[in-house]
Amino acid sequence: MDGRDWGLFLLPYEQAVEELKVKFKTMRSELKKRQEYAPIEFVTGRVKKISSILDKAKRLDVPMDELETGIEDIAGIRIMCQFVEDIRWVAQYVRSRKDLTVLYEKDYITNFKDSGYRSFHMIAEYPVQTAFGQKMVLAEIQIRTLAMNFWATIEHSLNYKYHNSLPDDIRSRLKTAAEAAMVLDNEMSSIREDILSAQKSFEDDSSIVHRILTDIHKLYFFHLIVEAIAFRKRFDELWQEHDFEGLKELSSDIKVMLRAESVKVSGEEDESQF
DSSP states (O other), rough: OOOOOOHHHHHHHHHHHHHHHHHHHHHHHHHHHHHHHOOOOOOEEOOHHHHHHHHHHHHHHHGGGGHHHHHSSSSSEEEEESSHHHHHHHHHHHTSSSSEEEEEEETTTTOOOTTTTOOOOEEEEEEEEEETTEEEEEEEEEEEEEEHHHHHHHHHHHHHHHOOOOHHHHHHHHHHHHEEEEEEHHHHHHHHHHHHHHHHHHHHHHHHHHHHHHHHHHHHHHOOOHHHHHHHHHHHHHHTOOOOOHHHHHHHHHHHHHHHHHHHHHHHHHTOOO
């Protein structure tokens, strides 16, 4: 091993991972607000361990003074999607970003590996602002479904255990599992609209419950304690019956009372200024 300061070497990669995680999570939130559905389920990231960097450099015959260009996945981001179709959308969002440059892509979904591995990889160049100026680092962005990620995580663990020399029976069973994961992804895609409709209904129901309980709490600030207790009792009855139409009406009634009280308080404050 050379005498480099590995902490200092990895610092810009750590910064890149943290910044990219925040940016892709923010992108998920924005997409969800704009179109009620975000193709991004969740985002993770990691910086490759020193031992893994050295192992890969040896395997690829990368000189130690060329690690920054020879090892492209020292900084790694994983974007998980619910459906295979979402992967193409996310890839297009990544391509269109102005804060990074996609150098090339590896499509292991259309052309999956013999092992059964499936994922969509994008190698990007990302500018990190360090204390001594801007530094360009390479980052690998992997986009995959939850099923693909589960399989890949297990395969990675087994490869580590067997030092990348899997026994034939395990390799065969992993390939069978990969085929099962692909069937699962295809089945989920076939009922995609039903799944999304069910998820939207759940989110809408959760949202109205949160809104009602928040608004009931606001009534206490206006000293409307009797009214707050009455609304809470009404909420409990409707919730027990899973009457969401009734809950929507309840939410509207509480809003009306809050608006009226706000107008009343504003009027009293205006009068007090005379």
